[in-house]
Amino acid sequence: MGTTAAAAPSCGHVPTFYLRRRHLQENGSALSLSRRREKMRSLMMNPRTRNTHSQIRSSNREYLNSPSEFCERTSPGEVKEEITKCYKLIERLGRGVIYLGSSRFDHSHPHYRETLHLGREIANLLGSTTWTGAGPGLMDAATRGALSVNKPVGGFKISREAEQWRSSSSHPYLPHDTYLTCRFFSARKHGLVDAVVRKSTLDRTAVIALPGGIGTLDEIFEVMTLIQLQRLGSDLPVPFLLMNYDNFYTKLLAFMDECEHWGVVSKGEVSSLWKVCNGNPEALRYLEDFYQIPTVKSDFLST
Incomplete structure (x- = not known):
C-alpha cells in the first residue's frame, strides 16, 4: 500500500512542521539542499505560516534587548x-x-x-x-x-x-x-x-x-x-x-x-x-x- 499524506487541519493555524512534512511526502526527500531551502522560504511567506515566523522574530528581539545583566552572566x-x-x-x-x-x-x-x-x-x-x-x-x-x-x-x-x-x-x-x-x-x-x-x-x-x-x-x-x-x-x-x-x-x-x-x-x-x-x-x-x-x-x- 502506498504512503498517503496526512490530511491537513480543517481550520485554524497550519503548523510549519506539517507543511514541511507534506512537502517532503509529495516531492520526495531527495530534493537538493538549495531546492529545500527555496521551498521553506516560500512556506514562510505563506500567510498561514507568517504569524509563527513573526512570533519567533519577536522573541529573538526580546532576548537581544533584554537587560545587560542577564547577558553578562x-x-x-x-x-x-x-x-x-x-x-x-x-x-x-x-x-x-x-x-x-x-x-x-x-x-x-x-x-x-x-x-x-x-x-x-x-x-x-x-x-x-x-x-x-x-x-x-x-x-x-x-x-x-x-x-x-x-x-x-x-x-x-x-x-x-x-x-x-x-x-x-x-x-x-x-x-x-x-x-x-x-x-x-x-x-x-x-x-x-x-x-x-x-x-x-x-x-x-x-x-x-x-x-x-x-x-x-x-x-x-x-x-x-x-x-x-x-x-x-x-x-x-x-x-x-x-x-x-x-x-x-x-x-x-x-x-x-x-x-x-x-x-x-x-x-x-x-x-x-x-x-x-x-x-x-x-x-x-x-x-x-x-x-x-x-x-x-x-x-x-x-x-
Missing part, C-alpha cells in the same frame, strides 16, 4: 571578580555572625524587635562583626542592633530585594566601605558563607536563621547542605541557630521529621546540623556554652 571573569571583592571586604572587616531573614518585616513587627535585641546581645557577647544581606526587614534589625552597641557591621547587598530598596545599589545609612552591592547571587552567597568560616579558636562566628520566605529558605538549606557535606570551608565547627519565633518554623521542622520517616535523611541528621531556639535567651545561652564564655549579666529583655 555568561562571563565567569566578572563573577570571579565580584567574589574576590567579597573576600577582600571580609578580610578588612573580619569574620563574624551572619543573619538570614525576611526583608518584609518592618520595625512594627514583633520579629523585628526580637531580632534587634538579638543582634545587639550577640554582638556584645561574641564581639564579632555582624553580617547581613544589607537589606530591609530583619536584616536591618540585626544591623541596627549591632550598631547600637558600637560593634562592626558588614553586608552583601543585592540590588533587587523582595520589598523596599529592591532597585537601589546603595544602603540608606551604612558607610559605602562596609558593604558590597552584588550583581550575582552566587557571589553574594560566597561572601555570606566565607564570613562565618573559622580558622582558629579565636574566631567566634555563627549562622542565625531568622523567619523568612523563599530567599531565606534558599540560604538556610544551602548553608545546611554545606555543613552536612563538610564543605563550608571551616576548620572548626560553626554554630547554626534556627530562630523559631512564635513557632514560625514548626511546620518546617515537622516536614523534616517526615523526611526522616521516609528515609531521605537519617534519623537525627537534621537536628545535628542546627540548634532550634524558640527565643533569644535560649540562643544566647547556646552561644555561651558553645564558645565557653562566662555568663555575664545582660540588659537583654525578651519581647
